Amino acid sequence: MAKPKKTEYTIDECYLMMFSEYEDVVTAQEAAGMLRLPLKRVYRMFRAGEIKSLKVGKDVRTCKLWIIEYIQKYGFIRQEKFHHERQAAVTVFCQTPKSRKQIQEFLDLADRRFFKDSVLDPLLEDGTLVMTNPDRPGDVHQKYVATRKLEPEQTIED
Numbered sequence: 001m002a003k004p005k006k007t008e009y010t011i012d013e014c015y016l017m018m019f020s021e022y023e024d025v026v027t028a029q030e031a032a033g034m035l036r037l038p039l040k041r042v043y044r045m046f047r048a049g050e051i052k053s054l055k056v057g058k059d060v061r062t063c064k065l066w067i068i069e070y071i072q073k074y075g076f077i078r079q080e081k082f083h084h085e086r087q088a089a090v091t092v093f094c095q096t097p098k099s100r101k102q103i104q105e106f107l108d109l110a111d112r113r114f115f116k117d118s119v120l121d122p123l124l125e126d127g128t129l130v131m132t133n134p135d136r137p138g139d140v141h142q143k144y145v146a147t148r149k150l151e152p153e154q155t156i157e158d
Contacts, residue, residue: 014068025061028053034067047111087123090146097132097143120144 009017019034026034031051032042043060046053052066086107093106100112100120109115123129124144132143 014072018068018071019064022064024064026064026067028060028062031062031067034064035071044111044114048109048114083118086119087128090119090123091128091148092146094129094144094146097145099141099143103144 022030022034028042028046029039032039035042037045042051045051046060046062051062051070053060053062055061090103090107093103098106100115103120104112104115107115107119109119120129124131127147129144130147131137132145133139133141136142
């Protein structure tokens with residue numbers, strides 16, 4: 001009888017199997033290669049705190065282990081689900097008007113451009129959020145509110 005194929009691995013097993021050709025600490029360029037993502041996207045992930053990183057002089061580096069942890073936590077397949085859950089959390093948070101800074105801090109995202117490109121703009125485009133002052137989008141007092149009111153016991157999946 002054939003032994004069933006193992007589908008879940010410990011972080012130690014992953015560490016020994018994945019990216020064995022890389023050193024323990026890698027450059028942003030190497031991280032981009034490991035994740036098969038553009039270098040700019042990897043830098044945004046570092047700035048946003050999606051992947052832990054450290055500054056070495058003028059260079060930014062990350063540990064191979066942190067990349068493996070990121071893949072285990074979010075995975076490439078589950079990334080869309082992660083973005084959907086983050087957008088659902090913003091919808092609930094913005095039942096009352098909130099500023100860009102408040103929403104960004106709520107999500108614990110450090111990079112303003114990453115937040116705007118990956119969270120705020122998609123929610124505005126699909127109509128989930130609206131500006132409280134649409135005539136002046138760049139207003140420093142601009143706030144955002146969810147268009148869908150939720151009951152306390154209601155969830156996004158309802």
